[in-house]
Amino acid sequence: MDIQSDLVVIGGGLSGLVAGTVAAQAGLETLLLRKGQSATAYSSGAIDVIGYLPEAVEPFSSPPEGLAAIAGLYPLHPYSIVGYDESVTSENVTDTILEKTRLAIDWLKTHLEPSISPLVGDFNVNTYPITVFGTKKPTCLIQKTMDHQDLELRDDSVLLFVGFSGYPDFNPAAAAKTYLEDRLALEGPPRKVGHCFINIAPFGKSYNLSSIEIAKHLDHEGSIDRLAALLKEQVDQVGATHVAFPPILGIRKAVQNIARLQEYTGATIFELLGIPPSIPGQRLQRSMEETFTTAGGKLLIGFEATSCIKKENQIQVIVAKTQRRQVKIEAKAFILSTGKFIGGGITGDETGFRENIFNLMTVTRDYHTARDLIPSRFTNRLAISPSGQPVQYCGLSVDPRFRPINEDGIEWAENLFAAGAILAGYNYSVEKSGLGVAITTGYYAAQNAIALVKEAV
Ligand SMILES: Cc1cc2nc3c(=O)[nH]c(=O)nc-3n(C[C@H](O)[C@H](O)[C@H](O)COP(=O)(O)OP(=O)(O)OC[C@H]3O[C@@H](n4cnc5c(N)ncnc54)[C@H](O)[C@@H]3O)c2cc1C
Structure with a gap:
């Protein structure tokens, strides 16, 4: 084997960098592969948690208000999945989502305080730059x-x-x-x-x-x-x-x-607040890369994961390529945070929507398979519509531990977790939730991966 590690994070946008930092801080030997640029670096660099319900005209006054609405209306939204936990009852699921999201957002704010992109603001109110x-x-x-x-x-x-x-x-x-x-x-x-x-x-x-x-x-x-x-x-x-x-x-x-x-x-x-190319987005990207390496993580830039070796229900090895060579990386757990269409985690063409490394099942907003769905037939003709473009909802369906599932609802591999824009069930551009979902799901996908690796020791 060329390289061995406890955890491999595939994708170096905000979700992967948060996941990698959390894992490295928990003592896991953590390797992060990033093939190229991320949506994170194109973003305005302001952290949206939740601004609107899809199709709503009035924004939420605060993330807690928005998250409570999401929890009630969209049980498979990535924020709602954060609330699924064996210890949580249906009465306290909304409070759990709020508290767990708050924890992840505050974690980021604290970690970026000494960086080149310190953040201001409060989880309890939305601000209007x-x-x-x-x-x-x-x-x-x-x-x-x-x-x-x-x-x-x-x-x-x-x-x-x-x-x-x-x-x-x-x-x-x-x-x-x-x-x-x-x-x-x-x-x-x-x-x-x-x-x-x-x-x-x-x-x-x-x-x-x-x-x-x-x-x-x-x-x-x-x-x-x-x-x-x-x-x-x-x-x-x-x-x-x-x-x-x-x-x-x-x-x-x-x-x-x-x-x-x-x-x-x-x-x-x-x-x-600007539009791409975004200098604050690049500051955020650099700050988080530095936070990750300071925590002890190893960053491999220019490494593209292409396939894996899977035995029974476990991924054993990831195959990655650079311009010059191919490497095999063995690990106990893997986090997939390759983003959507911009990051490169998902491609949509005349053959349907594909997850690019493992060929995982992609789903639509209604959780039907998107594998054979042709993007041009799935596009809102009104370019700027309050409900956004349906393709933005496409992504991976996951179990309560953020493990991608297959057509039978069973996890595709016991040791593969997913985070960030690759997840199905939300539309960051209409909701204004992009970086908030990336942070929160990265944080909790990492907690689940850490638990798995520590259990195996
Ligand atoms: C123009 C624009 C503006 C935005 N503005 C905002 C905003 O103001 N506020 C906000 O909250 N959100 C905003 N968003 C949304 C937000 O940027 C994304 O939701 C978020 O960055 C997604 O993060 P991610 O880590 O999941 O994916 P990404 O940031 O896309 O990262 C994916 C990573 O995976 C890597 N990758 C892909 N495939 C492979 C592979 N095979 N091997 C190795 N690496 C791979 C990519 O190189 C990249 O590093 C904006 C998005 C865009 C496009």
């Missing part, structure tokens, strides 16, 4: 850099949206207009909102700058001071108390950069 479009979105935890603090509480607040010359992905004028209209309709502060552009290109005229170029530039020594000097002129001109930037104020140094801008200008500086 401002997006790059000037709209608001319900979410649970935001990166500290996205906190607009007392902007909407102070009667005298003045907000300035700042864009960068040559950076086409953010239109500060449009964002300012949308946001101001919203605030006027609500009759709340700020009542004065402006916008401006700043030219930070080090070599004169700039065009088509990307998020990553600007973020990397701002991580360099000295470049934030130049931005601070240019910003101060604009802040003083309009008397801005708060300044909103697109979320590109540095990759590793965003928190320090914001502190420096605040110190220099006297205004509260924050980042808006």
